[in-house]
Amino acid sequence: MHVFENILNQNRPIRLLTTLFNNKTIPHALLFTGVKGVGKKRCSIAFAMLCNCTDLRFLSGIDDEPRINPCGHCSSCKKIKSGNHPDIIIIEPSGTYIRIDQIRNLCRLLALKPHEAHLRVVIISDAQALTTEAGNALLKELEEPPSGTLFILTAPQKSDLLPTVLSRSQVIGFNPFSLNDLVSILKSGHGANHNDALIMAAMAGGSLSTATTMWKSKNRIDFIRQRKWLINFVNTCIMSEPSPDMLFASALRLAKNKEFFLDSLKVIKSWLRDLVIYKYSPEKIFNKDMTDEIKEISENIAEEPLLCGIKAVDNAQKKILANSALRLTAEIMIIKLARV
Numbered sequence: 522m523h524v525f526e527n528i529l530n531q532n533r534p535i536r537l538l539t540t541l542f543n544n545k546t547i548p549h550a551l552l553f554t555g556v557k558g559v560g561k562k563r564c565s566i567a568f569a570m571l572c573n574c575t576d577l578r579f580l581s582g583i584d585d586e587p588r589i590n591p592c593g594h595c596s597s598c599k600k601i602k603s604g605n606h607p608d609i610i611i612i613e614p615s616g617t618y619i620r621i622d623q624i625r626n627l628c629r630l631l632a633l634k635p636h637e638a639h640l641r642v643v644i645i646s647d648a649q650a651l652t653t654e655a656g657n658a659l660l661k662e663l664e665e666p667p668s669g670t671l672f673i674l675t676a677p678q679k680s681d682l683l684p685t686v687l688s689r690s691q692v693i694g695f696n697p698f699s700l701n702d703l704v705s706i707l708k709s710g711h712g713a714n715h716n717d718a719l720i721m722a723a724m725a726g727g728s729l730s731t732a733t734t735m736w737k738s739k740n741r742i743d744f745i746r747q748r749k750w751l752i753n754f755v756n757t758c759i760m761s762e763p764s765p766d767m768l769f770a771s772a773l774r775l776a777k778n779k780e781f782f783l784d785s786l787k788v789i790k791s792w793l794r795d796l797v798i799y800k801y802s803p804e805k806i807f808n809k810d811m812t813d814e815i816k817e818i819s820e821n822i823a824e825e826p827l828l829c830g831i832k833a834v835d836n837a838q839k840k841i842l843a844n845s846a847l848r849l850t851a852e853i854m855i856i857k858l859a860r861v
């Protein structure tokens with residue numbers, strides 16, 4: 522079983538991890554950074570399997586070099602895969618945050634010896650969601666790590682963590698998926714036609730899980746239809762002076778429901794991002810089917826207001842995830858966009 526080769530597009534991080542394993546230089550804490558849905562958590566679990574497998578295999582990897590892999594079949598591998606290994610501990614946000622109680626419970630577990638693992642692995646998924654209190658409690662464990670224990674934290678970027686936590690972790694960056702990779706996965710793995718795949722991939726911002734979730738969503742046809750409206754709406758906001766009536770009507774339409782609003786924000790963000798990216802690396806834009814329009818707008822608007830627009834969208838995303846009122850959140854974001 523090719524445990525690592527099932528993780529797409531992450532050859533470099535996997536090579537770094539297998540080198541740490543082969544050289545017996547695994548640190549106490551690793552931090553995996555990268556956008557959501559690129560394989561950080563899957564890789565954490567695969568590495569926990571590797572560190573505890575009793576029947577390691579050398580299998581030829583994508584680059585044809587034999588690569589060490591966990592077997593996937595021994596008792597340890599099976600337990601980890603099914604989420605039943607007592608020494609592989611996964612901490613995730615409960616709601617919006619990872620709270621102090623979760624870290625206190627973890628500390629109690631870590632005070633005991635591992636049950637059976639060669640290397641106990643604590644995976645803190647979405648570590649950016651640690652409250653300050655929880656982050657500080659975790660820091661105590663990182664400062665004096667219990668022996669035979671590896672911490673793996675995952676987060677979108679380094680700056681999402683407390684600097685003290687960051688300084689105790691070895692960082693491994695995970696790549697976003699390229700537009701072309703996402704398009705071909707949606708086409709070959711999910712039967713999408715080329716145009717639809719291109720639109721979904723553009724909205725996904727480099728995240729495989731976002732692309733596939735959107736593709737499977739019951740709102741899929743809506744996204745494809747709404748994309749044009751959303752892009753026209755953003756262009757009106759940033760390029761002309763929209764009337765208050767238009768702004769409030771748009772807020773009402775966006776705030777239809779939570780899922781729809783969040784997906785619409787991905788479209789808006791991907792569009793604003795492309796307007797910035799076009800200035801530096803036009804070949805890296807996501808919305809490639811609309812290159813002419815991106816070129817025209819990008820050349821007529823400065824970078825800074827676009828970055829402010831992206832920040833307004835980020836804030837709205839956070840507010841929605843924290844269950845703020847949808848319509849008010851939409852109105853605040855749109856007012857900021859219109860001032861861009």
Ligand SMILES: [Zn+2]
Nearest residue numbers: 574592595598
């Ligand atoms: Zn195994």
